[in-house]
Amino acid sequence: MAERSTAAVGVAENSGDEETLTARSDKASVDSATDGQSGSDRPPEDTRSDAPAATAGNQDSGTADGTSPAGPAGDPGSPGDQSGPSPDHGPSAAADGPFQTQDQTQQLGTAGVTGTGAVEEAVAAPSSAATPEPPELHSGHKLARRYRLEECVTRLDGFSSWRAVDEKLRRAVGVHILPSGHPRARTVLSAARSSALLGDPRFVQVLDAVEDHDLVYVVHEWLPDATPLSDILAAGALEPHDAYQLVTQVSQAMAAAHREGLAHLRLTPGTVLRTGSGQYRIRGLAVNAALRGIGSDTPQRTDTEGIGALLYAALTQRWPYEEDAYGLTGVGSLAKRTLVAPDQVRAGVHRGLAQLAMRALVNDGATASSQEQPCATPEELAKAASALPRIRPPETSFSSPGPYQRTTYQQGAYGQGGAHARPAPGMGGGHGSPSDPAAPPALPGRTGKILKWGVSALLIAALGLGSWQVADTLLKGDNSPGKGTGQTQGNDETGGTGKPVKIVDAKDFDPPPGGNGSENPGKVPDAYDGSQGTYWLTQKYYGRPDFGNLKPGAGLVLDLGKPQPVSSVEVDFMGTTTADLRAAPGDTAAMPTSLDGFSKVSGGTGKHLDLKTKKPVKTRYVLVWLTELPLSDDGNYRGRITEIQVKS
Structure with a gap:
């Protein structure tokens, strides 16, 4: 078994109780504000004097009791959060387990991506300034006389996320709102505008990013037919073909984003959505990390590990970290400080996909069955996925029809009460005796005759009508003018020459x-x-x-x-x-x-x-x-x- 990756990226959310709304979204959305787990112990970096002070609403959850508001695709919570606060594990946040170390986490207040066109790192707030509270808004409030707020999905770390309606275009949208004085307001605006310029349909699109007086808000798509991967995995692991589509589409999309200098840094089952057509879409590109102040010195490696974690979870229905997260059981209890290969966690896992997940998750690329080089970028992961032998979709199974059942009439039950069905006196036996089966009775005399004559009359009428139509068609065809005489030799039926x-x-x-x-x-x-x-x-x-x-x-x-x-x-x-x-x-x-x-x-x-x-x-x-x-x-x-x- 290979050693567990120590390239943890991001920042664990601050601890503390948060006061959030328990609203649930009735439609799937693309709210990228929060997508996963409750905050737990603060990492050592957060105890320094230059770290932002913890405030109410600093846990990555949706309710004050540790449960998170979950909707089909729009709520950032997941079923796994309802057990109470737990660390935010994954490639985008540092954990307290043995898989991650202190020197690999980043200070809160950064959301930058290293590389051309990347979002610049935000400046950390002074130690004396607390994070501003989310603006006091309510349902029915309008932004720019256009976006009507409908339902608050979550309040977290100084910002709030809403399901809203664009009254101008009459469509549902999602909105993230921060006070303009928030230490990460400028970073969020920059990230949103950079994401909007990408214009890739594989990502949930940013529609608007505005600073309006004392508010900063980002408007994004709301997908009513999309389902978060966390909800899909709650029903069971994916089929090999579906898992292959997941890793292929997500890795190709992230490779395109990194070519434009953009990174996600928080790829989790809550940020990947599957539409009704089977296409996967990613929400929160750059914006999700900017809202939380998460940064990374190796953004491509971070996103690659995130994709590997998604593939691991899709194959095993387990989360490849020590603690439970996103409604999935962690695998840390199976082997301390090591990561068990997917095909050793669950029987029937596709061997090639299992190796691909390990190559994305484990730094040295060594697994129990392969010595392939690790995949350090989404581009390398996409090429490795395309090199796999074709994985065919599962064949549709049809249930075989049941055994033939005789009808009541065939069983001779019609008129069982009649004299013909009764045994003769002294013969013994009763109704339904197998030794003396009753013969199917004939229809009553007058009814049977009427039915026979009616069917015969219909058949004769149909035959006569059909014969008349055939004769009429033949006569008209023989007398049609120009048939066989008006075409030029060499022309086809359209009148063209065919040259x-x-x-x-x-x-x-x-x-x-x-x-x-x-x-x-x-x-x-x-x-x-x-x-x-x-x-x-x-x-x-x-x-x-x-x-x-x-x-x-x-x-x-x-x-x-x-x-x-x-x-x-x-x-x-x-x-x-x-x-x-x-x-x-x-x-x-x-x-x-x-x-x-x-x-x-x-x-x-x-x-x-x-x-x-x-x-x-x-x-x-x-x-x-x-x-x-x-x-x-x-x-x-x-x-x-x-x-x-x-x-x-």
Whole structure:
């Protein structure tokens, strides 16, 4: 067994009783203010004179008695908090157990990330100044005459978090509110604005960050269909395919964030949400750490360990630290100062995923079954996950039908009270005697005759009507003018000639809303170069074939050089794909930039589509518009066009 990681990052929350609201959210949200555990013993750093003084509401919980307000996805609490205060364990907070040491924690009052574009570290508050109390707000209060506060989710360490309504756009949002004099107010604003600039749909988006007089507030998305990972794990460990999707999506998302100089530092089961489509989204990027003043000298290592802890918990339904947290039992009691591999904690764990979790959690990368190098960054973890053999989703199981049951009528129970069902006197036996089964009775005389004649009449009428319709169709078909005489030889059924039309140019088409204007433009020529071995491909999309429910579609615009008649477009895909054929008006001089500039002509689903028009369409610009993508080997949805041919 490998030695436990000592790279603890973050700061344990201050001890003390807190007075918070016990409100519960009735909808899933993305409140990143708090996501996990109750505060416990203060680490040694907090006892120094330059540390902020402890105030009421300094525990990371939601109620004064140690329980935390939990909602489907918006409440930061988790079921594991209801047992009372316990240390906040995980890759983002220092613990009092043997897995973490004093010199690895950071002072409260910092939320910076080392690296380009990172959030700068906040200045610690003077020893004589206490953390300001959260503003006294109430339900119905409006911010900027727009955001109406509905329900207080939590009050913690001088800030409060609310479920609110954006009255301008009529949608639910989440709001974090601090007094403008809070020592971390500027850091929170900076973190929120940096996170908003990322614009990655895999993260819960920051919608607004404002300093308004004596208040600072951050507005973010509220996802009604999302469920925190902590709630999912409460029902049991994930299947290997679901765990693979979790580590792949989260590591790829965090790798993209770190490339922009942003870190999370508090990745826990409460900050990772799964939407109804199966896509994972991360809340609280940069903001979650800034609200608590958490920083790290090695932010990439911190987030990598956080992802490893999530994967460990998903495989075993256990928390890979000494104390219980997030409703999960800790594994510290199994082996002191060592971390047991997931496949030794729970039977049936996928071997490759178990090794991947250990590589992310253990510094030296050594596990009981592997000597692979550790994963020190989310980028390395994402590459290691993609190198695993494909993990197929579980097959849908269907229950076998029960044994055939004879009906009451078949069992001869109809009219059992009649004379035919009674045994003859002196013969012995009674009703239902197996030695003398009763024969199924016939229907009563008059009723049976009426039923038989009625069924016969219906059959005769149906047969006669069908014969008449067939005869009428044949007669009309023989007498139709122009049948077989009006077509020019060599033309197909659309009236076209079937001759190939040269594609002069092509361009990727990814318009708003949802699109960013670019969909692998460098690969566009490969879609019409005459070779089946090359192809144009879309970006990767997660969870759903309809572009992850992020946009209506994407495709290629074909420039024919001048307006020409088009009767069909043949498209070859890799994998079953749904696509439409759209055409611009014939008098269009420039390539349209929006989907409204094209009209739908035809559509279909398959690997080889022959999209035909009812009659030749004269146009210069033809759009092959993909709407549903096939599932790739890596578990993502991605479209690939190997060849396109336009015919007149």
